[in-house]
Amino acid sequence: MRTNQRIRKRFWQIVGELSVRKAPKLFGLFDPAPGKLPKLTRKWRDKKVAILSGLVEQGNLPALRRWVNKSTEKAEVRFGGRVPKNDKAIVVKDSLIARGHQHRHLVYVSFGRRRRCLKVGRSDNGLDRIANQWSQYYFRDARRVAVYFPNKRKTRMLPALECALTHLFPPFHSYQKPSKRKYAQKCLACQQIKFVERTLRKLFPA
Numbered sequence: 001m002r003t004n005q006r007i008r009k010r011f012w013q014i015v016g017e018l019s020v021r022k023a024p025k026l027f028g029l030f031d032p033a034p035g036k037l038p039k040l041t042r043k044w045r046d047k048k049v050a051i052l053s054g055l056v057e058q059g060n061l062p063a064l065r066r067w068v069n070k071s072t073e074k075a076e077v078r079f080g081g082r083v084p085k086n087d088k089a090i091v092v093k094d095s096l097i098a099r100g101h102q103h104r105h106l107v108y109v110s111f112g113r114r115r116r117c118l119k120v121g122r123s124d125n126g127l128d129r130i131a132n133q134w135s136q137y138y139f140r141d142a143r144r145v146a147v148y149f150p151n152k153r154k155t156r157m158l159p160a161l162e163c164a165l166t167h168l169f170p171p172f173h174s175y176q177k178p179s180k181r182k183y184a185q186k187c188l189a190c191q192q193i194k195f196v197e198r199t200l201r202k203l204f205p206a
């Protein structure tokens with residue numbers, strides 16, 4: 001992972017904290033007055049593992065962005081003040097069809113005020129899936145909607161694409177984890193997070 005210095009430093013710092021609790025005698029050798037260290041409890045460990053997973057997620061964002069750019073075509077619809085709230089989802093569908101986007105598979109991201117992400121969702125049923133949700137707040141309150149169409153006709157990448165976009169644009173109201181399909185390709189960040197969690201639990205059993 002190519003990532004910045006701050007994330008790297010924080011990562012090693014936490015791995016150090018975990019190591020100290022795992023082997024206090026070893027890491028206390030050069031400490032003249034080793035205070036009694038709290039034990040490595042499962043709760044404490046899992047908190048640290050969660051922080052490390054967050055760092056891995058952050059570190060992966062540039063790569064996810066590159067992957068999304070490379071593997072999709074993006075189209076966007078912005079709303080001026082004049083579009084009625086109930087029409088926005090339908091406007092997205094109509095204007096993208098007018099621009100020649102007839103894809104069946106897509107991921108959409110809606111943004112509200114202050115660039116807040118309101119929703120990340122996917123469709124295997126083309127733009128109808130968007131239009132059908134016209135009554136939802138995430139379209140009614142949208143300032144713009146971005147739609148990503150996968151380059152290749154690979155439906156298997158759709159869940160990974162939705163997942164990647166959820167990492168990049170965590171929805172403001174609830175960080176909904178996208179539903180996963182068992183055999184579908186996993187997004188880069190989730191692959192690494194899984195690996196890191198598994199490895200840490202093995203190294204620091206509690």
Ligand SMILES: [Zn+2]
Binds near residue numbers: 164187188
């Ligand atoms: Zn993911």
